[in-house]
């Protein structure tokens with residue numbers, strides 16, 4: 001680790017409202033759940049370096065999804081079955097025989113396999129129980145072993161259990177797996193008591209593309225549908241499969257697919273059910289392929305996305321920043337009916353900064369549409385990050401990432417959430433989202449606009465403060 005002092009990083013550079021590890025590496029969110037009346041979030045982390053190493057579960061909690069209180073690490077790799085890492089998994093509050101609520105974790109234990117030519121470990125599923133602060137591993141771990149896998153399964157690619165308890169008190173888990181001949185799949189396991197598990201069946205699969213593997217599955221109801229959420233290895237974004245769930249036969253019938261984030265950095269999304277009925281998503285705001293190669297000379301590597309509220313509209317999943325962020329807004333700046341023409345980069349009074357929540361609405365000036373709208377942010381004289389919209393092709397671009405948006409005749413609504421190390425862009429009220437990590441100098445605070453042709457823009461800009 002190159003050594004920038006942690007105290008300097010904390011003062012000037014640490015994201016203000018995005019969760020980062022105290023020091024070192026962070027990847028997937030794990031065990032995102034409500035326990036008692038607080039939101040708990042565990043995460044894959046390795047404090048020894050700013051690259052991946054045998055992961056443990058870091059632990060934080062929050063009462064508003066924005067401010068996180070650090071807690072002791074929940075589980076660390078210290079057993080023969082998980083010495084290669086306590087990999088991803090879930091947490092859920094369960095009620096035991098004595099009617100006491102317990103926080104149950106299910107995770108993947110990875111143990112080295114010296115015979116594997118690719119250097120991978122054997123993966124098994126393990127459990128731990130806790131009270132919201134301290135967690136203890138079950139004596140009889142692992143509770144699901146490679147011996148229970150159906151034929152063809154690769155025991156080195158068997159991980160990230162999604163655990164839940166049914167209304168009758170029994171348990172289910174779906175676990176990601178790979179069959180090198182057939183492709184990727186999610187396997188369903190059942191248990192009466194959460195400790196003894198039996199293989200049930202293939203719950204979902206994708207055949208014909210054996211190079212792809214699904215990781216980090218989630219499964220949850222949304223509106224009148226159910227959703228399977230997976231992350232596809234070597235792709236960015238988290239794939240959402242919506243469909244119907246027949247609880248009687250425990251069968252999922254797929255209907256549509258969509259990628260949850262079309263930007264450069266979002267992976268391993270995981271959701272929770274909030275007590276008020278909202279389905280909240282967070283993800284690792286990083287691209288697994290590039291996460292370790294970044295140049296930045298920082299003592300931490302990795303952050304979580306801002307939690308998002310999910311809603312199903314028709315068959316489309318809409319994402320919006322958690323509404324709790326709004327109570328951290330301050331220093332409102334509003335400009336209405338700003339006419340932008342192709343006369344260079346335009347700055348607006350009071351519109352700059354590096355921790356901001358900005359709402360922008362662009363529309364043609366009169367009947368004629370414009371060629372392109374461009375916004376540059378986190379800018380200084382040398383660099384900036386760029387977002388563009390081209391009405392004719394209905395495309396938006398964030399750096400090198402590109403996606404189509406709904407054609408609204410040149411009208412575009414954007415909400416840009418900017419923190420010291422990231423940008424998250426919610427387009428057309430959450431129909432699309434694009435996220436990206438930014439490493440430019442943390443004091444690069446310029447925000448500028450440019451239009452090819454002419455357009456009219458409304459903007460509302462807020463600074464996000466450290467405390468409510």
Ligand code: FRU
Nearest residue numbers: 044055087088159160215216
């Ligand atoms: C996804 C992943 C998971 C695994 C974890 C290990 O980023 O590869 O499949 O459990 O990271 O840290």
